Amino acid sequence: MKKLCCFVLAAAAFACQTSPAAPASPDEADAPVRVKDLGKLQGWRENSLVGWGIVTGLAGTGDSPSNRATRQALSNVLAQFNLTVPPEQVQSRNVAVVTIAASLPAFAREGDNLDVTVNSAGDARSLVGGTLMLTPLKAANGRVYALAQGPLAVGGYRYDANGNVIQKNHPTVGSIPGGAVVEVGVKSEPLAPGQPLMFVLEEGDYTTASRVASAINAQLGAGTAHAKDASGIEVAVPESQREQLVSYVARIENVLVHPDRRAKVVINERTGTVVAGGDVTISRVAISHGDLKISITSDTMVSQPAVFARTSDGVRTAVVTNSRVDVDEREGNGFLRSGTTVADLVQSLARLKTQTRDIISILRAVKAAGALHAELVVQ
Structure with a gap:
């Protein structure tokens, strides 16, 4: 019996029970x-843009004076405003060199705004409170498509004094929502x-x-x-x-x-999550895990409505598969569960209060035995 199942099992999940469902084809189970x-x-594709710029206004958390790239970049910026300052004389902890990344949509037009991500490229401790100076953003062909500028939004902080450090999240990465303006549109x-x-x-x-x-x-x-x-x-x-x-x-x-989907079982061992989708079925197999014993059997019968076939045009012979899952545990009660899907197996194990890690081990063993007809993805 095949049916579509999709469930999520967490470490304390499955307090509810489900009743057996009738077989359903993919077209009946899935919405179009x-x-x-x-x-x-x-x-249709997005184009990556990248730039190299300077963040100013930092409260002493910028690049160290020994960072040559920062001194050279700031000297170049000052030179554009007719200020000649050799890189060796640039001494500031309120400036940091950064890289800027953005994505240019397929139908971007001149004047559209883009979100940009700003990453520290030097040894700055934090970008909190900084402002990105006007920076051109280039594509892989070397052409400038957008200009980025604005105050950074940093979801964290870092403060240190006398060897004591307090830090939250990642303060050397920030973003500027709508911080870039498209200068050259894309013709798709x-x-x-x-x-x-x-x-x-x-x-x-x-x-x-x-x-x-x-x-x-x-x-x-x-x-x-x-x-x-x-x-x-x-x-x-x-x-x-x-x-x-x-x-x-x-x-x-x-x-x-109605799209078709491959049968997959996704297992996340770190969080104890099991997700099964598609027509995930299990063949006849017997499992013994510690004091737990599981047996899955399938019986195939042919329904031959001979009496109605002579009087009705829509009546035809059908092959029906009846499956049974037997789960026994020492000092526990056995029970029956129809269907041979991963959902039925896991729900049966959960009713016996089987640990999630043990369920994951059982599924991996069933796959290794060739009885799990799905792709097993372990994250």
């Missing part, structure tokens, strides 16, 4: 998802002349790509979309729609589809 939530058009052309659109899935999957193509064809006409591979769906654009590309793409983005 918009195509725009599964990926993006090829060519999602559709080249005479070329079709290419929709790219965030997670490549042949089944999902095929379903997306079928859903688009059902909405816009047969032959419109074609899955090229596990992550790319090629969508043809009629000549009549090329002048109205925005509305055409909007129709594609709002097409509903």
